[in-house]
Amino acid sequence: MRALLLVGLGGALGALARYGLMGAFYALFALPPRFPAATLLVNTLACFVLGLILGLMELKGWFGSSSRLFLVIGFLGAFSTYSTYAGETYALLRALEWWLAAFNIVAHTALGLVGVWLGIICAQLLA
Numbered sequence: 001m002r003a004l005l006l007v008g009l010g011g012a013l014g015a016l017a018r019y020g021l022m023g024a025f026y027a028l029f030a031l032p033p034r035f036p037a038a039t040l041l042v043n044t045l046a047c048f049v050l051g052l053i054l055g056l057m058e059l060k061g062w063f064g065s066s067s068r069l070f071l072v073i074g075f076l077g078a079f080s081t082y083s084t085y086a087g088e089t090y091a092l093l094r095a096l097e098w099w100l101a102a103f104n105i106v107a108h109t110a111l112g113l114v115g116v117w118l119g120i121i122c123a124q125l126l127a
Helices: 002-028 037-060 065-079 082-094 098-126
Strands: none
Touching (some): 002 037, 037 065
8 A cells, every 4th residue: 555655646746747847848948839849858857867766776775665666656657758758759650740750759769868877877976
C-alpha cells in the first residue's frame, strides 16, 4: 500500500509539474505550433534528472527504494511525456510533415541521451 501511495503522489506531482512547465514554456516562447518544442524540453529535462538520480544512487548510495518509487517511477514517469511525444510525432506524420517528424524523433533520442549523460556527469561532480 505504501508503494502505491508513493508512486501515486509522485505521479500526481510529476503531471502537475509537466503541465506547469509546458504552459510556462509556450507562454514565454512564441514558437511555431507545428513543432512540439515543450514536449522535447520536458523529455530532455526528465532524462537529465533520471541520469542525475541514477548517478547519485550508484555513486553516493542516495535514493533508497521509497525515493526511487516516488521520484523515478512516480514523478518522472508522469513528468516525462513519451506517449505525448509519440502522439505528436504520429500527428506530424499524418500531416505529411516528414522532416518535422524525423527531426522530432532524432532530437528526442539525441537530447534524451545527452540529458542522461549530463545528469550522470553532474552526479559525479557532486560525489
